[in-house]
Amino acid sequence: MSVPRFWRRLKNIYNLIGTHCEKCGSFLYPPRNMCPKCRRNGMTIPFKFKGTGEVLTYTIVHTGAKDYTKLTPYILAIIKLDEGPQLTSQVICDHSQIRIGMKVKAAFRKLGEESEKGMIYYGTKFVPMEG
Amino acid sequence: MSVGIVSYGAYIPRYRIRVEEIAKVWGANPNSIIDGLMVYEKSVPDLDEDTITIAVEAARHAINRAGIDPQEIGALYTGSESHPYAVKPSSTVVAEAIGATPNLTVADFEFACKAGTAAIQTCMGMVDSGMIKLGMAIGADVSQGAPGDALEYTAAAGGVAYVIGKKDLVANIESTYSFTTDTPDFWRREGMPYPEHGGRFTGEPGYFKHVSSAAQGLMKKMGTKPSDYDYAIFHQPNGKFPTRVAKMLGFSSEQIKPGLVVTRLGNTYSGSCMMGLAATLDIAKAGDRIFMTSFGSGAGSDSFSYTVTDRIEEIRNGAPSVEKLLADPIYINYATYARHKNKIKL
Amino acid sequence: MRDVAIIGVGCTEFGELWDKSFRELFVEAGVSAIEDANVAGGKIDALYVGNMSGGRFIEQEHLGALIADYSGLASLHIPSTRVEAACASGGLALRQGIIAVASGYHDIVIAGGAEKMTDVGVETTTDALAAASDREWEGIMGATFPGLYAMIARLHMHKYGTTQEQLAAVAVKNHHNGTMNPKAQFQNEITIDTVINSVMVADPLRVFDCSPISDGASAVVIASADVARKYTDTPIYVKASAQASGTISLHDRPDITTIDATVAAANWAYKMAKLTPKDINFAEVHDCFTIAEICAIEDLGFVKKGEGGKAAESGLTAIGGKIPVNPSGGLKACGHPVGATGVKQAVEMVLQLRGEAGKRQIDGANIGLTHNVGGSGGTAVVHIFGRDK
Numbered sequence: 001m002s003v004p005r006f007w008r009r010l011k012n013i014y015n016l017i018g019t020h021c022e023k024c025g026s027f028l029y030p031p032r033n034m035c036p037k038c039r040r041n042g043m044t045i046p047f048k049f050k051g052t053g054e055v056l057t058y059t060i061v062h063t064g065a066k067d068y069t070k071l072t073p074y075i076l077a078i079i080k081l082d083e084g085p086q087l088t089s090q091v092i093c094d095h096s097q098i099r100i101g102m103k104v105k106a107a108f109r110k111l112g113e114e115s116e117k118g119m120i121y122y123g124t125k126f127v128p129m130e131g
Numbered sequence: 132m133s134v135g136i137v138s139y140g141a142y143i144p145r146y147r148i149r150v151e152e153i154a155k156v157w158g159a160n161p162n163s164i165i166d167g168l169m170v171y172e173k174s175v176p177d178l179d180e181d182t183i184t185i186a187v188e189a190a191r192h193a194i195n196r197a198g199i200d201p202q203e204i205g206a207l208y209t210g211s212e213s214h215p216y217a218v219k220p221s222s223t224v225v226a227e228a229i230g231a232t233p234n235l236t237v238a239d240f241e242f243a244c245k246a247g248t249a250a251i252q253t254c255m256g257m258v259d260s261g262m263i264k265l266g267m268a269i270g271a272d273v274s275q276g277a278p279g280d281a282l283e284y285t286a287a288a289g290g291v292a293y294v295i296g297k298k299d300l301v302a303n304i305e306s307t308y309s310f311t312t313d314t315p316d317f318w319r320r321e322g323m324p325y326p327e328h329g330g331r332f333t334g335e336p337g338y339f340k341h342v343s344s345a346a347q348g349l350m351k352k353m354g355t356k357p358s359d360y361d362y363a364i365f366h367q368p369n370g371k372f373p374t375r376v377a378k379m380l381g382f383s384s385e386q387i388k389p390g391l392v393v394t395r396l397g398n399t400y401s402g403s404c405m406m407g408l409a410a411t412l413d414i415a416k417a418g419d420r421i422f423m424t425s426f427g428s429g430a431g432s433d434s435f436s437y438t439v440t441d442r443i444e445e446i447r448n449g450a451p452s453v454e455k456l457l458a459d460p461i462y463i464n465y466a467t468y469a470r471h472k473n474k475i476k477l
Numbered sequence: 478m479r480d481v482a483i484i485g486v487g488c489t490e491f492g493e494l495w496d497k498s499f500r501e502l503f504v505e506a507g508v509s510a511i512e513d514a515n516v517a518g519g520k521i522d523a524l525y526v527g528n529m530s531g532g533r534f535i536e537q538e539h540l541g542a543l544i545a546d547y548s549g550l551a552s553l554h555i556p557s558t559r560v561e562a563a564c565a566s567g568g569l570a571l572r573q574g575i576i577a578v579a580s581g582y583h584d585i586v587i588a589g590g591a592e593k594m595t596d597v598g599v600e601t602t603t604d605a606l607a608a609a610s611d612r613e614w615e616g617i618m619g620a621t622f623p624g625l626y627a628m629i630a631r632l633h634m635h636k637y638g639t640t641q642e643q644l645a646a647v648a649v650k651n652h653h654n655g656t657m658n659p660k661a662q663f664q665n666e667i668t669i670d671t672v673i674n675s676v677m678v679a680d681p682l683r684v685f686d687c688s689p690i691s692d693g694a695s696a697v698v699i700a701s702a703d704v705a706r707k708y709t710d711t712p713i714y715v716k717a718s719a720q721a722s723g724t725i726s727l728h729d730r731p732d733i734t735t736i737d738a739t740v741a742a743a744n745w746a747y748k749m750a751k752l753t754p755k756d757i758n759f760a761e762v763h764d765c766f767t768i769a770e771i772c773a774i775e776d777l778g779f780v781k782k783g784e785g786g787k788a789a790e791s792g793l794t795a796i797g798g799k800i801p802v803n804p805s806g807g808l809k810a811c812g813h814p815v816g817a818t819g820v821k822q823a824v825e826m827v828l829q830l831r832g833e834a835g836k837r838q839i840d841g842a843n844i845g846l847t848h849n850v851g852g853s854g855g856t857a858v859v860h861i862f863g864r865d866k
Contacts, residue, residue, distance in 0.1 A: 030614040059627030060680040086728040108187040110179040
């Protein structure tokens with residue numbers, strides 16, 4: 001992903017900042033500039049999610065995406081945040097530990113890099129909630 | 132002056148490699164290495180961890196521990212000798228990731244293993260002068276030791292963040308004192324993956340001269356003596372150096388014990404004695420006095436004298452203790468370690 | 478709206494076609510379709526070119542003009558339009574052609590689709606395909622297409638007890654069908670063991686759960702019903718053409734195991750054709766992965782939600798079963814040159830409904846349905862075809 005394109009969303013990706021619609025009460029992540037329920041009548045404001053949630057579904061990717069070959073195999077998951085919205089991310093844990101319904105929390109990790117010379121992308125992945 | 136520590140947070144990756152495992156690869160005798168270094172295992176970063184991610188996790192723990200409003204942080208400095216970028220600050224990422232942007236000043240510090248304590252001193256000055264309300268000083272590293280080099284047994288990964296301010300202190304910083312000379316005992320040239328060091332030259336003219344001079348200088352300045360302190364932490368490149376320098380200065384092994392995390396962690400470089408301080412604060416009580424001296428090759432030492440306040444009890448459990456971060460490690464073999472440390476070029 | 482029929486079909490072989498270029502493939506399919514329809518080139522009013530990612534696969538955009546030119550139609554200056562909806566590009570090109578004729582704007586058009594995927598390395602191919610998901614919120618997190626469908630499969634297994642063997646049964650069936658299709662990329666039988674012992678791609682999906690990387694093209698000649706009768710005694714009528722959109726990201730679906738765009742497109746199509754799922758004799762569905770066929774037959778209403786896993790295993794969807802699915806071999810065995818797939822499904826419809834499908838001919842095929850999906854379900858296109866209007 002190009003530098004400006006990543007930079008534009010970097011705060012959201014670092015800190016799980018999505019959108020809250022004050023009209024209908026929806027919590028949205030990834031962020032949107034239009035509420036899908038209220039559309040033009042919506043009143044959307046940035047909203048920082050706590051970063052806790054659970055694994056809705058997952059896979060262990062053995063043929064990795066371009067930036068992730070060094071990390072392969074890795075756990076890709078859909079996380080349902082406690083506030084409601086669902087997002088795609090990785091879960092960092094022993095591969096035998098991952099399961100549907102597992103409670104997780106946000107962690108700050110490298111997402112990838114353009115090359116040894118290029119930009120390094122950081123963002124939010126998830127780790128098991130301890131205890 | 133009542134500048135001090137408002138909060139602190141540490142982070143240690145979960146992976147460890149034992150000294151035996153490294154020694155096996157190089158045909159070395161593990162027992163003589165363990166005896167010589169007093170280090171049993173060291174931390175290893177995950178495949179997607181680096182100095183920046185470690186600094187962010189430590190900084191977030193510091194924010195959470197005391198419920199700091201990140202917008203009140205006026206300065207943020209990350210000390211490291213393994214910044215992922217040669218040019219482009221680690222600190223901007225950290226500041227953004229803890230929500231401290233945009234109204235603050237940040238920069239990256241480098242002074243081998245003491246960049247983090249230099250950052251503490253900088254924050255102290257800025258807080259005390261009234262320039263800023265809160266400052267954050269971080270020491271974090273994913274340090275590099277060349278394959279087969281003595282450093283490989285100890286070069287570890289971890290980070291610690293301190294919030295420096297005037298109000299709600301968990302520890303007053305009573306005074307600080309530095310001792311600096313141009314002593315090239317260890318270096319890494321631009322573009323080189325691994326550092327070079329002067330072998331035994333890093334000892335007497337490097338570590339011992341600077342640590343003892345700074346420590347003695349601070350005690351002389353303050354009129355204190357080793358027995359005035361409940362705890363002491365000295366930079367811990369291995370277990371042996373801090374133990375020896377403590378003895379030379381007149382500190383007991385009991386005083387340095389809580390902060391001597393190197394045996395199970397390795398040398399976290401810029402995080403080294405700051406991690407020892409965090410581990411000591413984890414168990415300290417109100418009124419306890421703590422003595423700390425860092426060392427950075429090149430060379431210099433920063434000495435600090437702290438007194439713990441009763442606020443420590445209120446915030447202690449707000450973030451994971453160093454002991455908790457050291458617990459439940461995942462041990463890896465050398466091949467996995469080589470992959471984690473990017474020693475295998477793809 | 479006028480009734481519309483398909484009067485000619487053409488398809489290249491699918492596979493790793495090292496010696497054929499994108500333009501050669503499209504022209505080959507187009508010429509076959511025109512010859513099949515016995516239409517003179519000068520009678521063609523417009524071209525619709527379905528293609529997902531010429532820009533990434535062959536570094537070539539402006540494919541409408543390229544194809545018009547190399548089809549020898551540049552001097553006639555007829556409109557030629559490239560249509561894109563990821564893996565549903567072909568289905569969408571078909572639908573654009575149908576709409577153009579149904580509206581009366583054109584009388585005879587060609588809708589085709591092509592993809593040349595093997596001119597770049599596998600890493601680039603995978604990355605180009607991943608652009609059909611949400612690059613900013615799925616792709617950057619390490620989502621691959623097998624990864625996304627694997628997460629559907631994982632949840633389907635968790636909720637409905639679907640098994641590895643049931644997933645594998647889809648691949649086994651489609652490979653069997655492929656053995657009877659001379660155009661198919663894979664014409665070999667496989668067993669359940671072949672699938673469940675193959676290399677893991679994204680747990681639980683193995684390499685034999687995945688459609689291959691393919692080159693190929695297909696094309697159909699679409700005409701108004703009135704015009705169609707001038708050219709053929711067996712026009713195949715378009716009984717419904719429906720297209721629906723869904724969220725681009727899998728994570729935003731209300732139910733991860735339901736492609737709600739498929740449900741919506743199917744409902745519109747059934748309504749348009751005044752039919753129910755029971756009236757469909759056979760279907761070509763979007764089995765980019767084995768789990769995708771299982772979800773598709775549920776979402777299209779052939780079986781109840783959660784029971785898709787049993788269908789291939791029990792023979793329900795085999796040729797000769799109650800509702801044969803993917804007699805061509807599907808994306809799995811026939812191959813999946815992305816932009817060509819949706820059109821190839823229509824080619825199979827026409828061959829089956831005309832009774833020209835050879836060894837894989839389905840007895841009594843009167844009404845068939847095609848289902849083409851873009852991405853993980855951001856676009857779904859459903860068509861219903863019949864021997865009668």
